[in-house]
Amino acid sequence: MIIIPMKEGENIERALKKFKRKFEKTGVIKELRGRQVYVKPSVRKRKEKIHAVYVQQMQLNED
Incomplete structure (x- = not known):
């Protein structure tokens, strides 16, 4: 459960923004979408591997 401490007089929009940020960092939505379809190991x-090669090429191109 995500708990967002609110200070007295704090704007509700700001607290909602904090909640959304914390919720996104937990990765619940990403995991849920990943579990919808089974992908073989x-x-x-x-x-x-393809992604690692892509990232490595991008890093080499930066230098």
Whole structure:
């Protein structure tokens, strides 16, 4: 459960913004979407390798 401490007189929009930020950091939505469709481990590993190669190439191009 996410708890957002509010100071007295604090704007409700600001507290809502804090809540949304904390909720997004927990990764609940990302995990939920990932569990909707089963991905075989071999396919997941292949995608991770492709992504790692892409990131490495991007870092080399920066230098």
